[in-house]
Amino acid sequence: MAERCAVIGIGQTKHASARTDVSIAGLVREAALRALDDAGLDWADIDAVVIGKAPDMFEGVMMPELYLAPALGAVGKPMMRVHTAGSVGGSTVLVAAHLVTSGIHERVLTVAFEKQSDSDAMWALSVPQPFSPPLLAGAGGYFAPIIRAYIRRSGAPDHIGIAVAVKDRLHGSRNPYAHLHMPDITFESVRDSVMLWDPLRYLETCPSSDGAAAMVLASEQAAASSPAPAWVHGMAMRSEPTMFAGRDQVNPRAGRDCVADVYAQAGITEPRREIDVAEVYVPFSWYEPMWLENLGFAAEGEGWKLTDSGATSMDGGDIPWNCSGGVLCTNPIGASGMLRFAEAALQVRGLAGEHQVDGVRRALGHAYGGGSQFFAMWVLGSEKP
């Protein structure tokens, strides 16, 4: 990295299954205004806007950044639109961060959103395409066989997924912005919920949310007056093909390569010890143990033991994962990755409120997308790198 970069403002909407009280423009402005307010800035202070979202068909607006330009104060400024599937919220942040680390801009506003209630994501995912088998099952149906492969490989007991679902919902009940608030969730209520895609039950699955996230990224100079900047210590993205013979979809190499790059930049050799808190893209319960292994927090086949021991809980665990409640509580698809990046920043800045972990010095933000093939990650720290 060339120039330093820090998060100086964070905003998100109240997430819900249908935010019928606002238009798409109203939704993104709610998050953007909160980020600007947090940074103590006005629209005029922003040099460029980088916006991301998942497929345009999720709302039925082609290249919605064109319509959103005035709503995001982008008129007369550079504006970019990123789309890298489910990882897009993370990739969008990284594109914005590079506008700062390259020395081109001082303050960049980055925004991601999804307003799923305006359309039907399941329909959008199911459009017949020439030369391709239809994905009629949606994301859960796509990932369930990969999870079954993980269970078979690792010998993980059945209850691990349920444990993750309970833990993340309890975490999310402390996050006022989370879509789902389920403080009374129990092991039994998850276990007894309907099986959607074996082994994923209804309550082991992410919701469908309307929501947006925004951050202001700043250069070292622009961050000088910020009371609590979260510094970028490392960031990377990696992609691999959807399918080819021999591809390991359970523990994808692109994820391992990506995190290795980030750790090398941040000087991290023992992630479980050196990272205080992690916000990781877990849309289906079983992805916690799978990503624990992919991200080097546990040896291959051992991730479920970490989950089982309570290590990833913010109530006594040594490496709390998804204190915000994660994707299992809030899933505005295009913004889900940015929320992970933003929640990591909140923890480093000590501003996460009821779901704050004490004394966070370094945090990991993670997003993935496509068929577990696109990855974006960063590590933030309270100290200048």
Place this chain on the structure above:
Amino acid sequence: MSSMGRAGVAPAWRRPVAVVSFAQYPTCRREEHRNEVEVLMPVVAEALDAVGLTKDDMGFVCSGSSDYLVGAPFSFVMALDAVGAWPPLRESHVEMDGAFALYEAWVMLQSEDIDTALVYSFGRSSSGNIRRALGLQLDPYTMAPLWPDSVSLAALQARVLVDRGIASEDDFAEVASRCLRNATSNPNAQVSGTASAGDLMRDAYVVEPLRRHACPPVGDGAAAVVLAAGERASELVERPAWITGMDHRVETHALGARDLADSPSTRLAAQAAGLVGGVASKIDLAELHAPFAHQELILARALGLADGVALNPSGGALVANPLMVAGLARIGEAARRVMDGSAHTALAHATSGPCLQQNLVCLLSDQPGPAVLGGARTAGTAGTGGTAGTAGTAGTGGTAGTAGTAGTAGTGGAPGEES
């Protein structure tokens, strides 16, 4: 336009980056026999082969495309197979023209410890009714439901020029005549011809005042560019086309709030890219992404280009307009002429959105500009607070009403085409 921001003081970048290779798929009306991967593979291979590199040498890969052309979500995902992302690549995608993917790659080359990048884009404009599909770029609450189509909106813009006496239909025909003639030496063009402006004036209107020749053909295509930084560029080719500056700006979406006869965002982007002082007089040629003939006139005026500048020597977007590709192709066509010695300096432009809403300007030269190592940044490019104030009001009743009226014109897949 007072709500447009200031341009930066000077283009600030850390090290020189150049276009070292460009390849494109010959644009055709409808590519029926190859899918996106099959269209892209030979183009990517040609761009890499020309400089003796493979995808494994690429420090970064970035692409531009739109799902609404293919009619499928995640259409860029499978297209990545044209590169072969194994072992995993540093890779990203913009839902924009490939020119903006090139911008992202240029930024990455300024920031990361990498020396090369591959940029590609693909556009299958023929899959559906593109005039109708582009209407979905409009405000989804107040404008899109009225289905104003892209040609009708462009015609509104052309009408402003005619009504104000800035340009006439004959001027549009002059632009088209030159572009078609230039295209006779461009093997990748979809249409070409030697008709005079007078001949072209006999064309029927598609939407008044735009006649057939003033509208772009609908076509499928793809393009790829290889970028290299610093000495790496000089090692790869004899004459790299150095990017001496690049910037892009967006305008409001509300057509009624814009001066459609001008392109202030193009002017701002050009200034921020370094088209200041006497630089405009040194430009040898300009490849302007003007899908409609009148838009070339608007862009040339906004850029203040001298009379001697060769405009769209390739024929431009009037002779081949694969959506999401045509902007990247402008950079490629301009760079090619710097690389082959037929130009010292060139300007390339790309646009996005209805009536030139968003514009990118890239300056190219056979000489690298002075690198600003760790140096001055572009100072705030701030829009005014007033910008935010206009936000929720985008697409006023008046705008929507006008657009809706225009939307009743023609339904053909291509302007003037029978489909």
